[in-house]
Amino acid sequence: MNAFAGKRIVLGVTGGIAAYKAAELSRLLVKAGATVDVVLTQAGSEFVGAMTFQALTGRPVWQTLWNDRMSHGMAHIDLTRGAAAVLIAPATANVLAKLAHGVCDDLLSILCLARDCPLLVAPAMNRQMWEHPATQRNMALLSRDGVKILGPASGDQACGEVGEGRMLEAKTLFDELYTFFQPKSLAGKRVLLTAGPTFEPIDPVRGLTNSSSGKMGFALAQACAEAGATVTMIAGPVALPTPRNVQRVDVQTSAQMREAVLQNLPGQNVFIGVAAVADYRPKVVSTEKIKKNGEPMTLVLEATSDILGEIAARPDAPFCVGFAAESQNLETYAESKRKAKNLALVVGNLVQDGLGGETNRVTLFDATGAYPLPSAKKIIVARGIVAHLASLMEKLDGKPCGKPRANS
Numbered sequence: 001m002n003a004f005a006g007k008r009i010v011l012g013v014t015g016g017i018a019a020y021k022a023a024e025l026s027r028l029l030v031k032a033g034a035t036v037d038v039v040l041t042q043a044g045s046e047f048v049g050a051m052t053f054q055a056l057t058g059r060p061v062w063q064t065l066w067n068d069r070m071s072h073g074m075a076h077i078d079l080t081r082g083a084a085a086v087l088i089a090p091a092t093a094n095v096l097a098k099l100a101h102g103v104c105d106d107l108l109s110i111l112c113l114a115r116d117c118p119l120l121v122a123p124a125m126n127r128q129m130w131e132h133p134a135t136q137r138n139m140a141l142l143s144r145d146g147v148k149i150l151g152p153a154s155g156d157q158a159c160g161e162v163g164e165g166r167m168l169e170a171k172t173l174f175d176e177l178y179t180f181f182q183p184k185s186l187a188g189k190r191v192l193l194t195a196g197p198t199f200e201p202i203d204p205v206r207g208l209t210n211s212s213s214g215k216m217g218f219a220l221a222q223a224c225a226e227a228g229a230t231v232t233m234i235a236g237p238v239a240l241p242t243p244r245n246v247q248r249v250d251v252q253t254s255a256q257m258r259e260a261v262l263q264n265l266p267g268q269n270v271f272i273g274v275a276a277v278a279d280y281r282p283k284v285v286s287t288e289k290i291k292k293n294g295e296p297m298t299l300v301l302e303a304t305s306d307i308l309g310e311i312a313a314r315p316d317a318p319f320c321v322g323f324a325a326e327s328q329n330l331e332t333y334a335e336s337k338r339k340a341k342n343l344a345l346v347v348g349n350l351v352q353d354g355l356g357g358e359t360n361r362v363t364l365f366d367a368t369g370a371y372p373l374p375s376a377k378k379i380i381v382a383r384g385i386v387a388h389l390a391s392l393m394e395k396l397d398g399k400p401c402g403k404p405r406a407n408s
């Protein structure tokens with residue numbers, strides 16, 4: 001993935017034990033195509049040496065104001081010119097205090113004051129230091145100045161205490177930075193989506209389910225959040241981690257999923273049905289475990305409600321997106337599903353291309369035609385779907401399900 005191609009990141013590393021995570025972060029960024037200029041403070045270099053960062057980034061590390069590497073230029077000015085962002089990770093209580101008050105007494109603090117690009121900080125410190133009113137005051141000042149604060153996380157600390165103040169993991173910071181650069185095509189929009197399978201009980205220990213992994217739905221929730229939407233995800237039984245900035249509601253059955261969708265529907269701009277919802281459930285659920293007796297057995301099923309169909313048919317329907325996982329005749333089935341359920345957009349895929357795996361190949365069907373996306377990791381596909389969805393919403397002026405509003 002060349003997600004950072006063409007981007008130069010100034011990575012500030014200050015004196016905290018989490019500096020070791022900055023080494024991994026610089027590696028991830030370089031791998032994703034970024035050019036990384038590390039600025040290491042004196043205290044930072046006590047934890048990780050400049051040679052480590054030089055080897056990982058393939059570029060010289062900046063440690064002092066006093067050098068002539070910039071030829072006739074000045075490092076504290078020139079390093080941020082043309083940079084996509086400055087990210088300080090780890091950011092100690094000391095550097096945060098300096099930045100909040102405009103103190104500039106070393107290369108990193110000076111270039112932050114002289115920068116003309118966004119600044120992101122990943123605080124890392126002992127929990128008492130983080131909770132101290134002085135630090136909290138400084139964080140409020142930095143927020144007000146438009147500095148983007150990433151974390152901190154909560155958990156075990158290097159000092160042996162447990163609490164808030166741990167720096168976010170390198171991969172999380174990488175994802176946060178990626179999200180920061182994403183066009184906010186769904187800014188101000190509220191998205192509700194369903195994901196994963198459902199589980200319909202037969203008796204207290206058995207049930208009917210399907211092989212949906214939930215990966216596509218979770219990736220789509222992540223992509224919507226990256227695009228600036230407020231996302232609520234109603235998830236069937238899967239053990240996947242919740243994407244950052246996504247509110248998750250866990251359910252088991254299709255009836256619970258429908259209930260949760262209806263409860264969360266008011267105020268939503270978009271509804272995306274990604275879940276593989278059961279079409280049938282046992283008509284009677286036995287309260288006791290069913291005993292075998294060697295005879296054939298008949299399970300009587302009843303139809304469940306079609307959640308997406310029901311939402312799309314409402315007069316106050318949000319912009320509705322459906323999925324069509326088919327084993328054949330994708331175009332015909334997906335198009336007829338789009339029309340039958342009155343959807344603005346249907347994401348179609350052949351089950352053999354996506355179910356359970358890490359990648360997917362989908363085609364997007366809307367009223368103007370069919371748009372195939374290349375086969376890719378599910379998160380990449382999800383970002384492609386979000387880009388199409390956002391531009392379609394703009395074209396249709398947010399009209400629900402692609403229909404003109406009654407009063408227009």
Ligand code: C5P
Pocket residue numbers: 194254272273274275276277278279304305306307308309321322323324325337
């Ligand atoms: O009609 P079919 O099940 O093929 O349609 C699939 C689409 O409808 C998916 O978007 C799925 O999430 C949604 N669906 C639903 N409730 C159901 C069945 C399917 O929301 N009971």
